[in-house]
Amino acid sequence: MSRVEDNILLTTDSYKITHHMQYPPGTTTVYSYFESRGGKFPSTVFYGLQYIIKRWLVGQVVTREKIAEAKEYYNSHFRDDVFNEAGWLYILEKHGGCLPIRIKAVPEGMVVPYRNVLFTVENTDPECFWLTNFLETLMVQVWYPMTVATNSRAQKEIIARYLDETADTLDGLPFKLHDFGFRGCTSVESAGIGGSAHLVNFQGTDTIAALIYAKQYYGCPMAGYSIPAAEHSTITTWGKKGEIDAFRNMLEKFPSGLVACVSDSYDIWNACENYWGKELKEAVIERGKLGTLVVRPDSGDPKTVVVKVLNILEKSFGTSRNGKGYKLLPSYIRIIQGDGISYESLQGILEALKVAGWSADNIVFGSGGALLQRIDRDTEKCAFKCCFAEVKGKSINVYKDPITDRGKVSKKGHLTLEYDKGHFKTLQEGKGDPAKDMLVTVFENGKLVKEYSFDEVRENAELPLVKKKRAAMVTS
Structure with missing residues (x-):
């Protein structure tokens, strides 16, 4: 049977x-x-x-x-x-x-x-x-x-607009919205289908099933990419007093390339100001010759938290001004906001950054349930x-x-x-x-x-703004 x-x-x-x-x-x-x-x-x-x-x-x-x-x-x-x-x-x-x-x-x-x-x-x-x-x-x-592809593309439009207004290029756009949605899906099959739909618009994902579906059904050898990243268990098992040792371990075990470290297990402000910004500052800068640390807040009101985290990191690491006059952290440090991200919330967060004088180039986003599950046929x-x-x-x-x-x-x-x-x-x-x-x-x-x-499929779905920028680069 x-x-x-x-x-x-x-x-x-x-x-x-x-x-x-x-x-x-x-x-x-x-x-x-x-x-x-x-x-x-x-x-x-x-x-x-x-x-x-x-x-x-x-x-x-x-x-x-x-x-x-x-x-x-x-x-x-x-x-x-x-x-x-x-x-x-x-x-x-x-x-x-x-x-x-x-x-x-x-x-x-x-x-x-x-x-x-x-x-x-x-x-x-x-x-x-x-x-x-x-x-x-x-x-x-x-x-x-x-519908997942449509929802994902709508968020891409928002991010592209703010990048166009506050950044010098759109180069980072393909990796600005990362798929965290595997665990929130109703099945491995739905994760593969929905996750591959997101990859029509972006290239960042932690949903491995999506890669398999894109390869099996659309012939794409590798549709998306990820980086080493911490979760709360890999930080909190060091204990509250050992959080800084957990952070140091991340820098040492992954000495090059991008690495993301969740930093809100206890006190995100202390983590950014004293751990990353003081005690580990030289290690972060030294590692910056070979890669980028991505600090991850994961709780609180995103509009408030991301701006405050950037302001704290600015005091320790400084900033520069891009061609459009917006602040940019040094290339060796960025942040990722992976909590509370949806089509509805994204514009408010990016607008808060813009009002505070920060370029959208400083941040990437991760989205789970709102990306792959908060939709239906209607x-x-x-x-x-x-x-x-x-x-x-x-x-x-x-x-x-x-x-x-x-x-x-x-x-x-x-x-x-x-x-x-x-x-x-x-x-x-x-x-x-x-x-x-x-x-x-x-x-x-x-x-x-x-x-x-x-x-x-990706080319058919590409934003007109991206195509226009691409064409302008070719003609120049």
């Missing part, structure tokens, strides 16, 4: 098992689409469909054993024989267990305003009209990587709806229009996504120009026909 993770026939909602009996007689085509109907962010970063396709849809995914297993489950579950055994056997015998489905989608990493089609699904065999929406449950799960109001069908040879533009919620009005007919003069527009009812359609066939009849590298 296989696990549910191995049997695609078991990866749907219960009620869909009966839907093959509910379509009008003579139905031969069901064509559906996926979109963000609105939500927290005005645009979405489309990412994660390739994972779903490779994980679940490619090759022979239907076998006689899986059909028998599903029939046993569903007959017991419904206490009735409502399972579409004949339909699945047809797929096995006629298509070799490959799914007769076509999926068209926008390029992964593309940033698309909400209320636009992101992908479509349709059956390629008229006998398998029921299959399109059977797959809805699985296909809609693209909401998660898509964050971007993701939905999958049928919009076209053929019944007895007749084309039908299918839609819903609930009188109680006009926000749930769905699109009609065949769809194309077109881009003109800087704007996306979804054309309905077959009125679009196929030559201008940005939806690309990515899967057809069991085969992945278009594959995106992680580099391509």
Whole structure:
């Protein structure tokens, strides 16, 4: 007996098992689409469909054993024989267990305003009209990587804006938001999916599962990087009186490169002023010939704490002024704020730094639950709806229009996504120009026909500001 993770026939909602009996007689085509109907962010970063396709849809995914297993489950579950055994056997015998489905989608990493089609699904065999929406449950799960990538990119926009205002370059941007979210995820799989979505925008992570997923499903040899870093247990086991010895040990055991040391186990102000700033000052400076110490506060109000920590470190190590007039600690010492970081809090922290005269170059951020878990399908109001069908040879533009919620009005007919003069527009009812359609066939009849590298995804999702700066450097 296989696990549910191995049997695609078991990866749907219960009620869909009966839907093959509910379509009008003579139905031969069901064509559906996926979109963000609105939500927290005005645009979405489309990412994660390739994972779903490779994980679940490619090759022979239907076998006689899986059909028998599903029939046993569903007959017991419904206490009735409502399972579409004949339909699945047809797929096995006629298509070799490959799914007769076509999926068209926008390029992964593309940033698309909400209320636009992101992908479509349709059956390629008229006998398998029921299959399109059977797959809805699985296909809609693209909401998660898509929303993580969107949330991450929105924070990248905030950081980039403050770097542009208070720093000389954007060079540090790829490492400004570090993923601390592995332990807060609901599973290793969700950590891999969500963590890789964050890496579309940044290159800093402690979520190793994300690296594996980016490599396995997007061919990226190494999508993210980390550094040696202390946690509270490795500091507090030295005892309160031994905290300074724990700090010294970090400098000695990691004599070069970046190293991060949590410093708030007892008294962050004392740690910064007396331990780092006095007793270990010369060791920090000497180590600075080969690397950088990153001091980590991890409690309190971030807006207040980060400014005070910087002010204390300034008294010991001094500062310089960058080209925009903002203060910068020596290159051998920086701080990381890894507590309380979210889309909602980030701007307030960076604004506090700016008002206090500090460049955003002095700080990096770490985020966990707010990065990978404080979202759901309604964050971007993701939905999958049928919009076209053929019944007895007749084309039908299918839609819903609930009188109680006009926000749930769905699109009609065949769809194309077109881009003109800087704007996306979804054309309905077959009125679009196929030559201008940005939806690309990515899967057809069991085969992945278009594959995106992680580099391509990252480039598609890159901020216009970064692209502009990059182009300016090339031309200069």
